[in-house]
Amino acid sequence: MDAYKVIAGEAVCSSQAGKFLERLVNDFPGRQCGTAEGIKAGSFILDSFRTLGLNVRREPFSFPGYVQEDGRVSAGIYDEKGAFRELFSCRTRTYIYSPVGHFSGPLAVAVQDGLASSQNDAPMNIQEGAIVLSDRMLHPKLLHRKISAFIYITPESAGGGRYTASIIDRLSENFISPLPACSVGNQDGRKLAALQQRYPHQIKVRVVTAASSAGTPFEGANITAVIPGKAAGACSSKEGSEEIIAAGSHYDSFSGVPGATDNGAGTAVLFEAARILAQLAAGKPNKRAIHFISFDGEELGLLGSSFYVKRHENELNRYRMMVNLDCTGKIGPKRLRVHAWPEIIPAISRLTAQIPLTGEAVGSWYSYRSDHFPFWRQGIPTIYGYDGFQPLAGGQHTPNDTLDKVIPDGLLSDVIITASLLYLLANADELPWNRRNPEEMTGVFNEYGILEESRRFADPGVCRTGSKYNSQH
Numbered sequence: 184m185d186a187y188k189v190i191a192g193e194a195v196c197s198s199q200a201g202k203f204l205e206r207l208v209n210d211f212p213g214r215q216c217g218t219a220e221g222i223k224a225g226s227f228i229l230d231s232f233r234t235l236g237l238n239v240r241r242e243p244f245s246f247p248g249y250v251q252e253d254g255r256v257s258a259g260i261y262d263e264k265g266a267f268r269e270l271f272s273c274r275t276r277t278y279i280y281s282p283v284g285h286f287s288g289p290l291a292v293a294v295q296d297g298l299a300s301s302q303n304d305a306p307m308n309i310q311e312g313a314i315v316l317s318d319r320m321l322h323p324k325l326l327h328r329k330i331s332a333f334i335y336i337t338p339e340s341a342g343g344g345r346y347t348a349s350i351i352d353r354l355s356e357n358f359i360s361p362l363p364a365c366s367v368g369n370q371d372g373r374k375l376a377a378l379q380q381r382y383p384h385q386i387k388v389r390v391v392t393a394a395s396s397a398g399t400p401f402e403g404a405n406i407t408a409v410i411p412g413k414a415a416g417a418c419s420s421k422e423g424s425e426e427i428i429a430a431g432s433h434y435d436s437f438s439g440v441p442g443a444t445d446n447g448a449g450t451a452v453l454f455e456a457a458r459i460l461a462q463l464a465a466g467k468p469n470k471r472a473i474h475f476i477s478f479d480g481e482e483l484g485l486l487g488s489s490f491y492v493k494r495h496e497n498e499l500n501r502y503r504m505m506v507n508l509d510c511t512g513k514i515g516p517k518r519l520r521v522h523a524w525p526e527i528i529p530a531i532s533r534l535t536a537q538i539p540l541t542g543e544a545v546g547s548w549y550s551y552r553s554d555h556f557p558f559w560r561q562g563i564p565t566i567y568g569y570d571g572f573q574p575l576a577g578g579q580h581t582p583n584d585t586l587d588k589v590i591p592d593g594l595l596s597d598v599i600i601t602a603s604l605l606y607l608l609a610n611a612d613e614l615p616w617n618r619r620n621p622e623e624m625t626g627v628f629n630e631y632g633i634l635e636e637s638r639r640f641a642d643p644g645v646c647r648t649g650s651k652y653n654s655q656h
C-alpha cells in the first residue's frame with residue numbers, strides 16, 4: 184500500500200497532532216459540555232478543521248445542565264449515651280447528575296473483598312440502605328439496589344477526591360440518577376474503610392452532595408468535518424447517496440480537568456488524520472466519504488454521540504463503519520478493537536493486513552462506555568482504537584490528566600494507524616458486512632444482558648423532560 188508509506192511519512196515529518204493537543208489542553212482546560220470553556224473549545228475545533236479546507240458544521244443540542252460542586256462525607260459512631268461522635272470527615276466531589284442533599288446510612292465497604300471482582304460484575308451482598316464505599320467504578324446494576332449512596336475511592340491521593348464522573352439516568356427527569364454518588368481521594372477512602380473494619384456494625388456515614396445549575400437547559404455542540412467521496416465530486420447532489428466512513432472522538436472534559444489523555448489525545452489524532460487524508464484526497468478522491476466528528480458531552484453520558492445518531496437517523500444505512508478514538512496516544516502493542524461483532528473480524532484483518540499492528544492485530548471487545556456505543560446500538564459496526572498503555576497515567580477524570588501524561592510516540596503511531604485505517608475503509612472495493620437490523624440488535628442486547636441498559640444509556644429520545652431537550656435540527 185503506497186498510501187500507508189505516504190501517510191506514515193507525512194505523519195512523521197510534519198506532525199501537527201502535538202501542537203493541536205497543546206493548544207486544546209492549555210487554552211481550554213476544564214471544557215465541560217455546556218460550560219463557557221466547552222463552547223470555546225468547540226469553536227477552536229471548528230476553526231481548526233476549517234483551516235484544512237473541509238466542509239465543517241456545528242451541530243448544537245440542548246440538554247439538562249448540571250455543574251457539580253464539592254460535598255462532604257463524615258463518619259462516626261453513636262456512643263453509650265446515644266450521642267453521635269464524628270471520627271472522620273473529608274471533602275468529596277459530587278458525581279454529575281447525582282441527586283443533591285444529605286444522605287446517611289451504615290457503611291458497606293467494597294474494597295478488596297471481592298464484592299465486585301471486575302467492572303462488569305454486579306456488586307453482591309449489600310445491605311439495604313447502606314452507603315457503599317468502593318474502589319471499583321460504579322456498576323449500573325447498583326442503580327437499582329436500595330442503597331443510600333455510592334462513594335468511589337479514586338486510585339490517586341494527590342488532589343484527593345477530585346475525581347469526577349457522571350451518573351446520568353436518561354429515564355429520569357433532568358437526567359438525575361436515583362442514586363446519590365461522589366468520590367473521595369485514595370487516602371481518605373482507605374481511612375473510611377479502616378473505620379468500617381474497626382467498628383463493623385456501628386459505623387454510620389453521612390454524605391452531602393452539591394451542585395449548581397441542575398436542570399437548567401445547557402447547549403453542547405458536535406463539530407463535524409467532511410471529506411467527500413468520489414461520487415459527490417463537483418456535483419454535491421450525489422452527496423446524499425454515497426457511503427460514509429465515520430471517525431469520532433469526544434473533545435469535552437470536566438470542569439477543572441485538563442483532559443490531556445481523555446480525550447485531548449483522541450481529538451488531536453482525529454484532527455491530524457483529517458489533515459493528512461484531506462491532503463491525499465485533494466490529489467485523488469476516496470471511493471467513500473469520510474465524516475470526522477468531534478463529539479461533545481461524552482463524559483456526561485454519551486450526550487453528543489447519542490444526539491448525533493438521532494439527528495442523522497435517516498442516513499445511518501450509509502454508515503459502513505465508525506472508528507472511535509477515546510484515550511488514544513498510548514504506547515506498546517496495538518490492536519484494532521472490533522466492538523461486539525466477532526463475525527466481521529476476518530474481513531477487517533484482511534483489509535488492514537498492511538498496517539503494522541502487533542500481537543492480536545484485530546480483537547473483539549465490549550463496553551458501553553464511549554461514543555462508539557450509540558452507533559453500534561443502531562447496528563453499525565465500530566472499531567475502537569487501539570489498546571497499549573500509558574506509563575504515566577493515573578489521573579484520568581482528575582486535575583492530574585495533564586499534557587505530560589501523553590506520550591508523543593503513542594500519539595504519532597495512532598495518527599498513522601487511524602489515517603491508514605480510514606483510508607483503507609474509504610477505498611476498499613467492497614466492505615463485506617451489513618448493518619444489523621433491529622431484530623438482530625435485540626438478539627445481541629440479550630446476548631450481552633443489556634436490553635435495559637442499552638435504552639437507559641444511549642437514546643436521547645427517552646428523556647422525559649420533553650421537547651426542549653431534544654436534538655435541534
Ligand SMILES: [Zn+2]
Nearest residue numbers: 445446509510
Ligand atoms: Zn473519554
